Amino acid sequence: MGCCSNTGGNTGPFAEGRDLVEFVYQAHGGGLRDQAVPNNGLATICQGCSAKFTLTTFVGKCPACEGVHAVSPPRSGDAANIQFAGQSYRLPEA
Numbered sequence: 095m096g097c098c099s100n101t102g103g104n105t106g107p108f109a110e111g112r113d114l115v116e117f118v119y120q121a122h123g124g125g126l127r128d129q130a131v132p133n134n135g136l137a138t139i140c141q142g143c144s145a146k147f148t149l150t151t152f153v154g155k156c157p158a159c160e161g162v163h164a165v166s167p168p169r170s171g172d173a174a175n176i177q178f179a180g181q182s183y184r185l186p187e188a
C-alpha cells in the first residue's frame with residue numbers, strides 16, 4: 095500500500111475510533127474506502143447496535159443502524175481492529 099506506514103502518534107492507520115474512520119475514508123484521495131477487505135471481508139458485530147454484519151470494504155456501514163465502521167489495510171486481518179465512528183456519526187458527502 096505504501097501510504098500506511100506508522101508515522102507515530104495517534105493519527106493515520108493506527109488511530110482509533112472516528113479518527114481512524116476519517117483517515118481511511120480520505121486515504122488515497124477517497125480511493126481506498128470502497129476497496130474490498132481481503133479474504134471476503136471481516137465478520138463483526140456493530141459497535142453501535144450489536145447487529146452482526148460483514149465489513150466488506152475498508153469503510154462500511156452497519157445495515158441496521160448505518161453506524162460507520164472502518165479498518166485500515168495494515169490492520170485488516172483481524173475484526174478486533176475495526177473502529178467505530180460513533181452512534182451519531184455520518185460520513186461527509188462525497
Ligand SMILES: [Zn+2]
Nearest residue numbers: 140143156159
Ligand atoms: Zn448497527
